[in-house]
Each structure stands twice: as structure tokens, then as C-alpha cells.
Amino acid sequence: MKKLIKPSLLIFVCLVWAACSNTKYLKPGQKLYTGAEVVINPDSSAKIENQKDVKSDLEAKTRPRPNKSILGLKPKLYIYNVAGEPKKPKGFKHWLRTKVGEPPVLLTEVKLKTNDAVMTSFLISQGYLQNVVTGDTVTKEKTGKAVYTVNTGIRYKIKSITFPKDTGNLTKVINDNKANSVLKVGNYYDLDAFKNERIRIDNDLKEQGYFYFSPDYLILQVDSTIGKSLVDITIKVKDIAPDAGLKPYTIKNINIYPSYSLRRDSVLRKLTPMEYHDFNIYDNRNTFKPRIFDRLVFFKKDELYNRTDHNQSLNRMVNINAFQDVRAEFLPLDSFKNDQLDLNIYLTPLKKNSLTFGVTGTSKSNNFVGSEVKVTQTTRNLFRGAEQLDVSVSGGFETQVSGQQTQNLNSYSFTAEGKLTFPQFIVPFYKPRSTNAFIPKTIASVSYQLLSRGSLYKLNSFKTEFGYNWKENKYKEHTFNPISVNYVQPNLPADSNKQKRLFDSIPGLRYTLEKQFIIGSNYSFTYTNQMEENRRNNIYFNGSIETGGNVWGAFVPKNNTGSKSIFNVPLTQFVRLETDLRNYYKINRNVTWANRLNLGYGYAYGNSSSLPFVRQFFAGGSNDIRAFPARALGPGTYKVNPDQSFADQGGDIKAMLNTELRFKLVSILYGAAFVDAGNIWLRKEDMGTPATATDAAIPGRPGSGFKLRNALSEMAVGTGAGLRVDATIFVIRLDVAFPIRKPYLPEGERWVIDQVAFGSSQWRKDNLVYNIGIGYPF
Template identity: 80%
Template sequence: MKKLTRPSLFILACLVWAGCSTTKSLKPGQFLYTGAEININPDSSAKIDNQKQVKEDLESKTRPRPNKSFLGIKYKLAIYNLAGEPTKPKGFKNWLRRKGEPPVLMSDVKLKYNNDVLKSYLISEGYLQSVVTGDTVIKGKKGKAIYTANTGARYKINKITFPKDTGNMTRIINANKGKTLLKVGDYYDLDTYKNERIRIDNDLKENGYFYFSPDYLIMQVDSTIGKELVNVTVKVKDIAPDAGLKPYSIKEINIFPNYSLRRDSTLRRMKPLEYNDFNIYDDKKTFKPRLFDRLVFFQKGELYNRKDHNQSLNRMVNIGAFQDVRAEFLPLDSFKNNELNLNIYLTPLKKNSLTFSVTGTSKSNNFVGSEVKITQTTRNLFRGAEQLDVSLSGGFESQIKGTSQGKNSYSFTAEGKLTFPRFIVPFYKPNSTNAFIPKTIASLSYQLLSRGSEYNLSAFKAEFGYNFKENLHKEHTFNPISINFVKPGFPNDSTEKSLYAANPLLRTTLERQFIIGSNYNFTYTNQMEDNRRNNSYFNGSIETGGNVWGLFVPKDEKGQRSIFNVPLTQFVRVEADLRDYYKITKNLIWANRLNLGYGYGYGNSSSLPFVRQFFAGGSNDIRAFPARTLGPGTYKVPTTATFADQGGDIKMMLNTELRFKLVSILYGALFADAGNIWLRKEDKGDPATGNLGRPGSGFKFKNALNEMAVGTGAGLRVDATIFVIRLDVAFPIRKPYLPEGQRWVIDQVSFGDKGWRKDNLIYNIGIGYPF
């Protein structure tokens, strides 16, 4: 009992000391400010709409903010006090004091200022008769501010009046008033009025009013009509300048594709190349003129409009050929007429660049290693903003523990990728007019993987396809041609036979494969919208192999359709990955993922080829099981297996994770993962080759939930925004390979048992979040 009591008393003493230390250094007459308390209509039993949120908003607007705290402990103030007054200009005490936070005092509280701020906020929300009074309460050496808000009734909109149609500008405003954000019956809301001014300004910008501003509009509100109603009148201010009240058209479009400040005067003096509506100032002919047909949406003589302005800028930035993009609109004759000259200044990126990277890897299957990669990038290859990336990489991995401890593998990869900033489609010229640059991508790669004296794999891949963004949220990738050729190699026939005898599953893994097909990928995300309470992400893909070629390729003497004596792989594979991120609070996020996959092999193939199969287990998957060792179904990889990778045709996975901030850039997580993989048809093996099959590997819908693995754990993340380093520790609480009725093992969890920890705890190190 004493062993438990003493640590508890010590912790309690530390907490008491931390609480007391926040006031011990205060001087006589000083009181520590602990925060603000908001009371809304305390004399009324009726609550206002969304009272809890309004209360939180009011509290957040009070100043000053109290000292930061964690679990009720003002840790930064305690650190500040612990450091004390430094006696030297430098040293540990100075460093410690800077890490702390000086006390926030009651004398810093300005009640009248806060009263005015809170009243202004309530008025902006429609409580036009609100009154706020503030007072202070001091107890001991601490104090707080109490603000009482009597809101009165919340006003609603009774009528909206737009300007009379007296000219072109008022005609445009009235023509678009059906899109107004002001609705009869809605509450008075200052933010809505501001957004309505922005909406009208945007309508005018689309019709040539380049110099108009939302500040030139005024919303006159009449609250004297009674019954807590207001009339709103939209007007153009009388003091609006003449330049903002007339539309402007484009006179000249001057493009400087190879611009620099050093050459500014030289470029302006030279004779431009006249191409369509553009005057191109480029004596070095850096880019083909037709490139600008896809980048600049303005035409001579047309009215200025914001849509063309934004799309032009976005395209010039997103094409990836320029390090600086600037568009300048200059009025002719100092606003005396209604014409603008458009000057576009473009500074290209360097034509060639070389990048070098070294990465280290640590995997859940006990492999560690490193890779060196060098990439040569050539931009504007054919003077149309094309980009060629050629990369070479080499790496090694070694298994540091397990049944194959000491086993090494080496890899070499060469890849070339050519990107065209446009669609290249035979006999057709698609016209994309949104803000994002469509891309045509052709790639070719070769990879050699060597497992020392056992075997090696040579993989060739060629792809041709398209990538384009429909809008900010939706992205499509379509590769009509995708060719993969995988060829195994062995030192000699005896090595091959001994490998297959030791592990018959290697026969399907290391077989020659020829995949010719197509693939399509669709991504939707709104994660870039930080103001949303709930964000989502979806990725869906479909891939086919051998479908079209299978119609034309004749069968060989074995009844298989083959190309170059290699059986043509035929399959259809679909996968969906849905994620949801719900912000419970600013620093508490509940993340969930559902991942489903299905593959159907036909013709030459009874299942998906190994390189296209689904896998379970690992740092981004079901973290309580080593990578690629879970499943299929209720099958368990023997501990003596030299090759543990297990693939399947079907995958179901659910992940849930609670993410919370600890301190600074350190975050924590609690998670649970569930799922498994299955073969579409059970692997019954082939006794002639020594393959005993994989009992329980087949998928049956009625048994799927009963064959799910479940794991849970906790993790730490260092989130520095530009990179995330993750450490997770997980353990299984349901093992699908155990007999029915014995699969839940949560009652066997024993962190104090060394043997249990060795057999069950899985450590995962990763870069980035798991999903």
C-alpha cells in the first residue's frame, strides 16, 4: 500500500506546488487574472438561439487572455516563476524564463474596452438593443472579470431595396439581385451584409468594373419600423470615385515570357512578335507563342472580367514553368478613358535542375535500409512548357530479426517521365477552360530487385495517360495504356526448385507476368477548407488487365492467351478509400477511414496477379499486425515461412483514430483498426508441387465479419506542418486465425508480461499520418 501511496502523494504535492507557484511571486496589490465569465440574460429564463456558441464567442473576444494552462495547471507561468529573476544577461535562467510566461494581472483588464467589443459583436449578430456591463471579482490573490450581457430581441429583415435602374451599373446590380444573400425573415447579420457587398462587387468585376470596390457600397439599415424588424437599402456611395463607376475594356495584351528586372528596359524597347491578340516581347524565343493561347484568357477589345483574370493567373502559376508571375493592368490617359493595357511579366524557372536525396526506411516486417536517388529535371523541353524528369535510385534492405534474420535485398530503379501541359489526343483537340492545367504524361521505368543468392525480379513499366483537375476538389487520372512486365531470375535451376519446395506460394509470386490494361483514378477532397467542422476525402480506382488484348491474342498449346510466350494476365480490380475528419474542438480531431477492394481474375488468371493484390497489416493499415502478414481469411502464415507476404483478391478495412494536441508540435493519438483480406476462391493448393494450400483463405460474405482482425494502440506524432514523424505501438485484441469462439483475446492483454509483449506489441515508425 505504501508503494502506491508515496508516488501518489508526490504527484499531488507537485500539482499543489504548481498551483501555488503561480501567485507566489506577485507583489503586494497585484492579483492574477484567471479569465472572463460571461452571463447572458441572467434575469430571464428564456435562452437566445445558439446561446452556448455565442457565450464562447464572447469569451474569446475578451482581452487580455489569461495565462495558458494544461489540466488546470498554468505550466508556462510556473516555469516563468521557477526561473526567477536572472542575475546574468545570459544563461540557463534566461532561457528558462523565455520559455515561460509572465503573469497576466487584473490591472491589465480594461472593462470599458471589453464592454464595447462585446456589445459591438452582439449588434453585429442582430441584437441591436444589447447592453453589456463588466465587473471584477477578487478572491485571495486571484481575480476574474464577469460580463453581463442583456441582449434584448434579435432583429430580422423585413424588406430589401436595391438601387433604382438608372444606368449600366445599377442594371447589373438589379439583374443579379436574385442571387442576394439577404433574405426576408433572416436575422440581421453584419457578416452577411459584408458578404453581400463582396457578391455585388464580384458581379461588377465580371462586367468590366475593374476599379470598383465593396467599400463603395453601403447597406442602410432602418430599425425604427418596430416589431424587432429592419429594412435594408443597398446603395452606391455618393463619394465613390469616377474610376470605380465605369467599365473598362482591354486595349493591348503585352506578354514578357523571359522577364527580369535587369532586362526590363531592353525588353520594352524591342519590337514585339504579334501573335493573335498578344504582343510577345521575347528575343530569345523561349516559348512557342501558341502556349499563351492556353494560359491567357483575355482578348483585345473585350471587357475586363475577374474570372478570366483569376484563371489566367492560376494557369500561369500551375503550369510549373515560371518562378514568378505578375499581371499588371494600366489605365490609358490616367483614367480619362475606359481602356486598360494588360502587361504580363513571366520569369522562367531554370531549364535544368538536379536533386539528390537519401532516405532511411524502417518497416513493420523488420526490414531496415536506405535509398539514394538522383533526379534530373529538364523544363520547357520543346518550348511548350514540357517537363522531363529522369531519375536513378539504388537502395538496400536487411531483415534485422525474425526467421529470415540477416537476409538482404538490393534494388536499382531507373525512371523517365515526360509531362505535356495539355491534352494530346489523336484526331481530337479538347479545349479545357478551367483554372487548372490538364496534363498528358508518358512514363517508362525499370526496376531490378535482388534477394542475394535466392532470386531477382526485373520489372518494366510503361504508361501513357492524362491528369486533370475538374475543380479545386476533384481530380481525375486516366491511363488508357498501362504495360507491366515482370520477369524473375534464379542463379540456377536447383536454387529455383529448392525455393519452391520450401515455400510453394513463391511460385505464384515469382511467375512471369505480362499486364496490358488501363486504369482510372478519381479523387475528391475538401481538406484544404480549414474553416469546415467536417472534412472528407475519397479516392476511387478501377484497373483492367488484358480485357481488350484478350480479344485478339490467340491461345497457345496450353490453352492460354500469351504474348512472347508469357501468359496474358486478365483481371478487373476496383478499390475505394473513404476518409472523414471531424473537428470536435480545435485541437481534437476524430478521423475515420473505410477501405474496400475487390479483384476478379478470369481467362488466364484465377485470381489477381501478386503485384495487384491487396495486403493487410503494417504501419498505414492494421497496425497491430506486421506488414503483409494478416490473412487471407483465417489462414495464418507459419512462423517458419521464409516468405511471409500474403495477398488477397478482396479487402475490407476500418480505421478510427482520435488525434489530440499535447504540447507545441507534439500530438497524441488513440486508435483502433479492423479488417482482413480474402481470396475470391480458396487456395486448395497443389499436392504435386508440395503446395498444401491456405485453409480458410476463401471469402464468404456470411463469415466476413467473424473473420475480421482487430487491433488497438496509441501513438505520438511530431507535426511540424512541412513533415510529420509518427511512432505507433499497437497490439491485437482479435485474431481471426484462432478457432471460433477464441478469437477475441482482449482478456489476455498483459503489459507486465514480457512474453506477451514480445509476441503482441508491434511498433510502427512512419512519415506522415496513416490516413
């Protein structure tokens, strides 16, 4: 540790010197501005409500902003100063100073009166109608700051709310919906609430046909002279509101242009439209079947305009993924003299065919690196109903760059997949109709994958699935596949002695290499409010259930041994449950505390004693328990041979808990500190199989079985830290972790936190696990 202290101390001294040296570049009389400080009610011992937030909001509204800093240092300013004045308006020095660096923000740039006025206005909007703000500057050697003293006064509340008198249809709509008002008697005066009330009333009127009404036609008169820090609010429709905004409109004609482009505009308008239900369709190319518009356009002729149908129609036309441009135009008949609108819908289709090509690189914690190439052909509007066919072919390879090198551990994979998506429910003998803004989907897919583990074994996997995906609303999504068929065919070495050595060296591998036939159903439900970024607390929940060989297995006959089988392969029978709950709590603007609870349970019966390998749970890896290699933790207290960590260890039961503190460092660079805990287990311990006259014995995995009383003591725990480059459209992640609890050690010795020794190269080699990932772990 002494070797590390001296370099660390030197770096710290250099950084402090760099921070202090920024002021030496100032000209005589200049002072570096270090920021604003707000002092609220200094003469009062009582705090106002949410004083910390109010103080933070006020300080954020001051201008100018001081130079950006990290841990009190100002690296961008230091770069600006060190680069110096460039001789030419180009070149590296000019780029470094103007693009990377940041000029000093001086105290003379602070406009105290302007900031006083801005903060006064903000406080008034929050209900502090009698506030007083006074700004001043405080200097110290070559630096200075602004100090603003704020006396808020008492925060005003609402005493009464008066809505317009019911004198006609418009005021009747307003009064009929006043129970939904954002404003409540007893609430604080809040300018944002006043704005939201105008928007609410406008929305209510839009639902009743008032297409040309605007929130600007409403005025909220506030009387603050009634005393006792109370206000009366009167809501009125302005006298200057135009006639067009004060009457409801109905839909006259609905004209649809399904293959619109500016180049064809004049030609399309001259066409004789095809009349279908309430629609006039202008399309001489018959691009889409007319009935598709029954699912996309919610308006009907002669009905009142309403915003719900407007938004849902637009959302559906966008979400169907068939158009590159969608535009809806509402035009009044006879220049506002009557109360009817024509609806023109202009749709520009996407290209029918497109080809995408992708290359990905992988680096796994089990010492495998590799790459994959994927080509996807997309055909849109296949049957003129906005269907989409995706056919993809991908190939990849992996090689183990460290660990055991005595075997050929290079592997490769080949995958072919076809997926056909229908933008509607296709259900035999029933035609369900979705009425929200989200497009329901029926998806049929078939795929084949070949995975070769060098000279060890090969796996051939065939899968086909048919099911549905739909959104109940923007928070809830459902996926239901009533039919899912998966057939796995392994190819083992022909040499039986080689098979025996393989199974002896990797207990549990035999489950990977069994023939598997899975026919069943699955359902998953997802709830999330993560799209609401203004929330302080966001959650994500996913729950799924999968069955194999249950309902569909009833149609499978039994063989001579009494087992159900297809093509001489025993039918797998099981029920699998999994839940994933995540919580994201924003401590402040730059710090988030993320947590995840992941539980899984599988019950196999009939022909099966354990879940099929392709449906088992796994532990360890870059998105899991990061202090352990990928899929190499467990089951239970069993420890996999580290030289054979590519042999995945699966289980029937999983329990995992992650907690991670995420914080912004600078720009798009974020840091994280985390703790992961969990493990997997088999429902029944793997006892192995004894030798027979024809087959050799297969070793078991002692300690792999689940016992509720021992589960907590068999949990693995790891901790670590990481860096993330979060550019919004992509996230690159690097984590380093180490175990502090190893479940495979003897009881009483599993906590190893006292053995952590960063200065030991052997400890680092044995314990540090590096993870590179794309996206956040959860």
C-alpha cells in the first residue's frame, strides 16, 4: 500500500495546484466568479416548505453559470489557460482552447438586478407574493461570488374558485368537468397549476368538438387583496375569443391518401376516390387494403371532433411501422362560416424492401472473445395489410484467449430466422378490436441455430412460435404465445471414452447435451413508468410464466415405456415462473439509486426431473452477479472447475438482488458503485448416475440442491465499481468487481471481505472480474 500512497498524493497535489493556478492567468482587477449562494429568511428560525428545493431552484436560475468543475477542480478552464492565445484561428491549439477549454467567467459578468428580478418572479409564481430579493457580491483575493438574501414572506393559498356561469354549450362543458379541476381550495398559489388548469379545460373542450379553442382564450383573474394571505380565483372566457373557437365542429369528409408524395400531389387529387365505409381513398396503386384503415382511423362521418380520436389515429398510423411520414389536416368548410371540418390524411409509405447489416463484438467474463455478423432482409406491406416479414441470417465465432488451452475451445454459431408480423389480432372464430392508440400484433416466427463447441460437441436447435403482443396502455404490455415449440438435437463425439472424459471433467454438462423437445405456452406482463422522467421514483416490473408439455402435451401419446415422446424424444414437462422488479430513485439531478430483485422458480414433472437446460436459470456475468464469471456460479455450494468455466451451470431456482448507485462525473461520463447478491439451485440435488453395463458413471454436483433453511447462507455476494459512457442512443459500460462472499467455501469461512488485498497481484488475478457491456445491467 505504501507504493500506492506516494503516487496518489503526488496526483492530488498536482490537481490542487492546477485548480489554484487558474487565477494566476487573470488580468489585474479581474476576479473569477465561483457561483451564487442563496440565503432564505436569514432573520427567521422557521424554514419554509421544501426549503432545500427552493434554494436549489433559485440558485439554478442565476446567470451567468460559473466554470464547470469536478470535485472542486475546473479542468476545462485550466485547459483554456494552458493552451494560451493561438496565433492562428485554426490548428490544434485553437481547437484545444475553443472546443475543449472554457474561458473564465468573471465576477463583472454578474447582473445582480437582473437575477433579483428573475428570482422575484419565480417566487411569485410559487405563491410568495410579498417576497423581497437583494443581491450582493463577496470577494476574496482573486475570486468572488454572488450572495442573494431572500425574504419570502408568507405563501398565499387559494380561498375560492369561480367558474364561468353556465350560459351555453361551451360554459356547460366547462362546468360539467369542474370536479376534475387542478385547482383546489386550500392549495398554494402556483402559476404552473394555473397554466395546467387552462390546458385541462382546453382538453375537455377539444373532446366535445371545440377544435379551434385555445388555452389562450381563458383568463384566470386573481384577487390577492382579500387578506390573510389568501386569493380568490375567477376563471373567464375572454371577450376577444374568436367565434371559430367558441363552437363545436363535426367531421364532414374523411379523405385518405395512402401513397402520398409531393410529386404526386396534383395527380392524386384528381382521382375519383374509392368509397369504403366513411372513407374516401385516393390511391390508384391499391397500395393498402381498404379495411386496414378501419383499425387506423377512429373518426366517423358526422361525429363531433374529439382529441382522443385525433391522437389515437395519429399514434396508430405512426406505430404501425408502414409509413415514413404521417400528416393529418383538418380544414373548415366555407371559411369558418359553418361548423364542419374535412379531414385529409396524407400517408407516405416506407420502402417495401430494406436490407440491414450489423457487426457486433463480444468479450465475456469466461475468457471468450468473438464477433457476429447479421444480415436482415425486411419486406413491408407483404399482403397489403401493413404486414412485415423479417428474414435474418447471422454467423459468429468465439475463442477462449486464456484459461485451459489443452482442448480446441474455438466455437462458432450459425442462426437463421424468419419472423412475420401482422398489425392486428388473428384469432380463430373471433375478431377482437383494440380501441387504444397502440397497435396489437400477431407474430409467427421460426428459427434454426447451430452451435459448435470445437471438437467437444454441437447443438442443433429448431424453434417456432406463434403469439400476440399488445399494449394495454403506455405503462402495461402483454406478450402471449399459445404455441411455442423448441427441439434441441446434440451431436456428441463418436468416441464413447471421449464422452466419458467430457462428462467426468464437467459435471452437469450432460444436461446440456440431452435431446430436448419442448412444446408449450408462455405469457409475460410488463409494467413501467420509466418514460416519465420527471418522476423521482420510477419502477419496472416483468412477470412471466411458461409451461411445457402441459396443455399441448395432452395430445402427445405415450411410448412403450409409458413416457410421452415425439420422434422418440421424451416430451419435457415443466412450469417456469420468473419475476423481475426494479426501482430507480433519483436522489438528485445527478445521482440515482437503482435496485433490482430477480426471482425464478421451475418445477419439472412427468418425464423430467429438472428444467431443460435451455430454460434453466443462470448466475454470474456482466448483467447479473458481476463478481463471478458468466454462468459459472452455483448451483448451490457446488463450484465449477475454473478451467472449464465455459460449461454453463444452470438451476431450477434463482434469487438475486442488485443495488447500484449511479452518479454523473462529467458530460456523458458516469460512475457507479454496486453490490450484487444471489445464487441458483437445483430443485433436487444432482446425485449423478452410477455405472451400468453399457454406460459409465456420471459424477454429480454435491451441494446443488435447494433447501429453504440454507438458502440465505448459500448466497454469493460481490461488489465493485464501474464507468459508463452514456450518449443516450447507446451506453458503453466497464465494471470491475470482486467477491466478498463465496458460497462454495465451508460454512463459517464464506465471508472473505477480510481477505481483500488490492496490493496483491495474486489476489487481483484470482478475484477481480472485468465486465464490458452495452447498456445498463438493469
